[in-house]
Amino acid sequence: xxxxxxxxxxxxxxxxxxxxxxxxxxxxxxxxxxxxxxxxxxxxxxxxxxxxxxxxxxxxxxxxxxxxxxxxxxxxxxxxxxxxxxxxxxxxxxxxxxxxxxxxxxxxxxxxxxxxxxxxxxxxxxxxxxxxxxxxxxxxxxxxxxxxxxxxxxxxxxxxxxxxxxxxxxxxxxxxxxxxxxxxxxxxxxxxxxxxxxxxxxxxxxxxxxxxxxxxxxxxxxxxxxxxxxxxxxxxxxxxxxxxxxxxxxxxxxxxxxxxxxxxxxxxxxxxxxxxxxxxxxxxxxxxxxxxxxxxxxxxxxxxxxxxxxxxxxxxxxxxxxxxxxxxxxxxxxxxxxxxxxxxxxxxxxxxxxxxxxxxxxxxxxxxxxxxxxxxxxxxxxxxxxxxxxxxxxxxxxxxxxxxxxxxxxxxxxxxxxxxxxxxxxxxxxxx
Numbered sequence: 001x002x003x004x005x006x007x008x009x010x011x012x013x014x015x016x017x018x019x020x021x022x023x024x025x026x027x028x029x030x031x032x033x034x035x036x037x038x039x040x041x042x043x044x045x046x047x048x049x050x051x052x053x054x055x056x057x058x059x060x061x062x063x064x065x066x067x068x069x070x071x072x073x074x075x076x077x078x079x080x081x082x083x084x085x086x087x088x089x090x091x092x093x094x095x096x097x098x099x100x101x102x103x104x105x106x107x108x109x110x111x112x113x114x115x116x117x118x119x120x121x122x123x124x125x126x127x128x129x130x131x132x133x134x135x136x137x138x139x140x141x142x143x144x145x146x147x148x149x150x151x152x153x154x155x156x157x158x159x160x161x162x163x164x165x166x167x168x169x170x171x172x173x174x175x176x177x178x179x180x181x182x183x184x185x186x187x188x189x190x191x192x193x194x195x196x197x198x199x200x201x202x203x204x205x206x207x208x209x210x211x212x213x214x215x216x217x218x219x220x221x222x223x224x225x226x227x228x229x230x231x232x233x234x235x236x237x238x239x240x241x242x243x244x245x246x247x248x249x250x251x252x253x254x255x256x257x258x259x260x261x262x263x264x265x266x267x268x269x270x271x272x273x274x275x276x277x278x279x280x281x282x283x284x285x286x287x288x289x290x291x292x293x294x295x296x297x298x299x300x301x302x303x304x305x306x307x308x309x310x311x312x313x314x315x316x317x318x319x320x321x322x323x324x325x326x327x328x329x330x331x332x333x334x335x336x337x338x339x340x341x342x343x344x345x346x347x348x349x350x351x352x353x354x355x356x357x358x359x360x361x362x363x364x365x366x367x368x369x370x371x372x373x374x375x376x377x378x379x380x381x382x383x384x385x386x387x388x389x390x391x392x393x394x395x396x397x398x399x400x401x402x403x404x405x406x407x408x409x410x411x412x413x414x415x416x417x418x419x420x421x422x423x424x425x426x427x428x429x430x431x432x
Contacts, residue, residue: 082139
């Protein structure tokens with residue numbers, strides 16, 4: 001990733017090979033965790049009639065996306081508890097806990113009998129598994145972000161941090177690609193009957209890989225230095241909750257764009273662009289490929305020109321382009337047109353996701369970074385992101401317009417732009 005790892009963000013020495021292995025372990029584990037979490041959204045239309053009482057299509061889809069959102073209700077709790085664990089027990093211990101918990105929730109979904117077999121117990125168990133996934137995800141994002149950024153040299157934090165978000169996109173890509181692959185290989189009846197369970201059950205195969213990678217990493221130099229010099233905590237005067245509030249506003253567009261564009265889009269393109277389930281999944285997968293490839297480039301660019309110009313450019317792009325791009329799909333569109341639009345959206349999100357991890361980590365001091373960053377980020381994801389597919393479906397149902405979700409994205413862009421404009425530029429500063 002980088003030729004040298006001479007110094008961490010705080011100045012502690014970090015051997016090159018050790019830093020590379022540590023970041024690689026965090027990235028691979030992150031990919032596997034977000035595959036586990038993402039797969040639910042890509043088979044939502046099947047889950048809608050497998051786990052809920054028979055009824056109209058919209059009601060079933062709303063119930064499915066509501067359950068998707070409920071999983072996010074546990075994210076702030078996971079962010080607080082696992083984040084605190086990361087600050088007191090170490091980043092490594094927290095990351096091991098998250099990957100184990102995520103695997104249990106994911107495999108559990110794949111094994112739950114349908115509503116026809118066990119009745120109301122099916123959605124209850126589904127909710128419990130989503131809560132486990134949400135709890136793990138709440139601690140994973142902040143823990144992995146702190147871990148990767150703290151291993152980075154000062155002038156490469158944007159690039160290193162971007163791999164955290166690239167790994168999230170990689171997990172989504174793996175989930176979307178797996179769903180698309182099985183949708184292609186199996187008939188619609190086979191996919192509906194049992195094929196949808198396979199991607200969830202595969203989570204048990206991925207668990208040993210993630211655990212092995214993370215069990216063989218060391219703590220970050222910045223964390224070790226902060227623990228060795230607790231007196232440095234007295235120099236940090238801004239209360240943690242104030243910093244968390246900044247992270248909350250910072251995250252709004254980031255999370256809304258992710259969960260509308262990357263989770264809800266396969267449903268939207270099936271219902272309003274006229275694509276088949278398989279076409280919508282492959283189109284979504286293409287957008288994710290572009291996103292995963294471009295994110296590190298944007299992170300690298302932010303090390304040179306700063307975080308704020310790129311973050312603000314992303315906000316403006318979503319305010320200006322979201323409505324016309326959705327309008328081009330809503331009346332029915334060829335597959336190539338939808339693919340081109342999803343590529344554009346992927347680049348737009350990458351403009352935020354590249355510099356985003358470093359920028360949000362730089363808001364916080366090392367001794368409390370995992371706790372407060374996870375809290376602020378997870379709360380925003382819960383409120384604005386987790387229920388984004390539900391809100392998008394509800395807005396369309398209420399207004400009768402398939403373009404209604406665009407206003408949610410535009411509003412998010414405006415709010416985050418204001419917050420980001422008020423933050424200092426931190427690209428070339430040492431970590432606190």
